[in-house]
Amino acid sequence: MTIEFTRWPQDRAQAYRDLGYWLDRPLTRILEERCQAQPDAPAIICGERSFTYTELDRLSSNLASRLAACGLGRGDAALVQLPNIAEFYIVLFALFKAGIVPLNALFSHRKLELGAYVKQLSPQLLIASREHEVFRDDSYESLFEQATAQPRVALFLGDSRNQHSLAQWLETPATEQVAYAPTAADEVALFQLSGGSTGTPKLIPRTHNDYHYNARACAEVCALTTQTRFLCALPAAHNFLLSSPGALGVFYAGGCVIMADNPEPAACFALIQRHTVNTVALVPSAVALWLQAAPQHRPQLQSLRYLQVGGAVFADSLARQVPTVLGCQLQQVFGMAEGLINYTRLDDSDEQVFTTQGRPVSLGDEIRIVDEQGAEVPTGETGMLATRGPYTFCGYYNSPEQNAQAFDEQGYYYSGDLVQRLPSGDLRVVGRIKDQVNRGGEKIASEEIENLIVLHPDVTHAGLVAMPDQALGEKSCAFVVTRDPTLKAPALRRHLLALGIAEYKLPDRIRMIPSMPLTAVGKIDKxxxxxxxxxxxxxxxxxxxxxxxxxxxxxxxxxxxxxxxxxxxxxxxxxxxxxxxxxxxxxxxxxxxxxxxxxxxxxxxxxxxxx
Structure with missing residues (x-):
């Protein structure tokens, strides 16, 4: 059994194989090759714990065998929600090995988002943490009310019961020998989450072939080696931190991933010094905090060589401070969970690095920058980005209406970004078409929050827009029309939290207005x-x-x-x-x-x- 998804056209798929982009190898080969080449090298450092490539292989195999013994395997889906912890990667490789397709939810996601993922996938496996408010007791089972059934297996960090203890399942293999295997290289390996502009994030199917190439190409552009010490301070589930080049790129190169709970400067600086971290990936809002804190902690940053910045547009005024204040080389990143990744190169000029978001990682990436009529715009002018290639997906999971809007007849994906292509070939991101707030790299769909606000019995209309913010790039402002003149912003935020949304989605500012401005066709006039x-x-x-x-x-x-x-x-x-x-x-x-x-x-x- 396999998961259905929109495949690449046969002629393009064959071309990607002929050109060596697709190797027809499962993602498990990354770990296999490292175990052969450097079995005792450190793969992950998490707090006081260190895991070699051999240990990562052993623990993930234990879990894969236990899951297979329960009848889980190819074509089954898993909902995974773990914090920045070594078990995130151990579980990931276990699921790859068993042919189970994970959807890695962000740890900040709450009942609303998790329930939507369950509704879309009906996962047979749940792996989460008892520290998360949704999973502190067994009331989480209500999440699965709209699914076909409760998950056959539910495992938790911090659960001492044998049947639910993730720790015990990792340490102990199945009692009987059981066969398991990854899905085929051209089948779905995992789901990523879209930034989302119309509601709960859509699911992005990524195959072994395309995701392996994604990580491999990024690792090569970023010159990762066995000496790479990569700090994972943003959510590990983010595409940026997983494969661009992220942890999978580091594992492919034979380096080591050091886990951090979050990008708070003092804690991260201590980790950099302790573990001689030389590479880190951050969003612009986190970089701004590091720039403020760094002058008092420069001795701790001596090992840092490369700072990759992505997730949102990085102001060149901040970019120019990185080499002098943090003492490392800046590499700008512009990418998307749907595929296309761009980098400034390590030998680019300062102006390229400070003022652009780089070039595609692959010669197989095809890019068109077009106007509203679909005609390509001249070099240097702003237009809509359309792309296709060997690691850019061909359709959201089970979303025919969204796919009809997002793709043209030639298979180009329209990302919603407004960009300029410079004579050098570099892209400069200048804005978004989609109705979305990019809050420090976290994407907030305006329509989702608007629909939740108007569920309040005293609200008649709501409109959410982005407002500039020096630290986060953008924050959100909700304009609300209410029947009750005494309704205040705190009450609306309590209302949203009670519906189970992630806290970063709460409007930063709420303004009451007497009536909602509308366009000629009756839509909210943003x-x-x-x-x-x-x-x-x-x-x-x-x-x-x-x-x-x-x-x-x-x-x-x-x-x-x-x-x-x-x-x-x-x-x-x-x-x-x-x-x-x-x-x-x-x-x-x-x-x-x-x-x-x-x-x-x-x-x-x-x-x-x-x-």
Whole structure:
């Protein structure tokens, strides 16, 4: 039995084999080859524990045999939710060996997301942690109400009962000899999760052939070796941390993965020093924290050589600080769980590294950058990214409607990214088409949160938009229309948490508005909401800036002439220039004609509407 998925057209599949991209080897070969070449080399360091490649092989084989003895194997699916811990990789290889297809949920996902995955897959196996709130007791079984059946096997970290103890299943093989084998190389090896722009993330089937090539090509571009010491500080289940090049790339090269709970600088710096870490992958928001903390901890960072940054657009102002502040080489990454991965190269110029997101890892990657009519745009101009290739999938799992929207007749996948292709061949990411918030690398689907907000009995409409944030790149702002004028933001956040969403999806800002702006066809006018957000931010900025200029701690009367607060013409000129830098086109004369805060707020709003 196999899992159905959208396969590559036969002619392209054969071409990928002929060109050596696809080797028709299961992902288990990565571990097999390392056990032959360097059996006693460290593969994983997790806290005070260290696992050699031989131990990783033994423990994963134990679990594979136990699962096979329970009748689980090829074509079965597993829901896995583990924190950043060595068992994540041991379980992963065990499932590869047994032919069981895992979906690795993020540890931040809660009942809402997990229930949606169960509904889509009806997994026969569950592996999770008792530390997670959903699995602290056996009430988790309600997750499977919409599945065909409860999982045949449920294993947990932190469970002492023999039938449910993951630790015991890892240490003890099946009592009888039982056969097990990976799925075929051109079949599904695992599911990845999409960033999601319309709701709960869609499932991305990745085969052994394409995912092995993905990890292999990334490892080669990043020059990973047996000396690589890679810090896994972001969620291990993320595609970025798993195969781009991630842990699978490190294992392919024979290096070692060092586990960190999270990217908090002090703890990570200590791990870097203790284990001579030389490579780390982070999202921009984490890099910003490291840059702030690094000057006081430079001796701890002496071994660090390479910093890979991806998951969101990395501001070049921060990028330029990496070599001097962190003392390592920056490598920008632009990729997606659906496939295509781009890197700046280790021998690229500083300008390429600081201002672009690099080039595809494979000569087999085909890229088109097109306008709304599907015509390719000239070099340097912005367009929609479309791609296909030897490791870019051909369709979401069991999602015909989504696939019809995401792929064209030639099999190109439209990622929703707006990019420019420079004469050098490098890509520069300039934005997104899809209705999505990229909060420090975590993708939040606006539609999902909007649909959950309006489940509140006092809410009639909700619209979620992104707002710029210096630390995270973007945060979320929810505009809400309510029947109850006393409804406050904390009540709405409690409502969302009660529905079981991950905490990072909670709106960072909630604003009540009297009515929801709509487009001509009756949809929420997100452009107008962004204008309202910009107006609000500029109103707040103006008030704060004025208090700075007049050096007066008292509150400002919006109707009072600002001259009486001590504001002079030079300061008004400065404000006009600063507003233009913020994208609000007002002149000195307009500000000076009626210098009241209320009038300036009105000017800002009128300019935002016209923008």
């Amino acid at each position: 452009k107008r909401l962004r204008q309202l957000l910009a107006v609000e931010d500029n109103r707040s900025w103006l008030q704060t800036r004025l208090l700075q200029l007049i050096e007066d701690g008292e509150a400002l009367d919006p109707q009072e002439n600002l001259i009486f607060y001590g504001l002079d013409s030079l300061q008004v000129m400065r404000l006009a220039a600063e507003l233009k830098e913020r994208g609000v086109a007002v002149s000195f004369e307009e500000l000076a004609t009626e210098p009241t805060l209320a009038n300036w707020w009105a000017l800002v709003e009128s300019r935002q509407k016209a923008a």
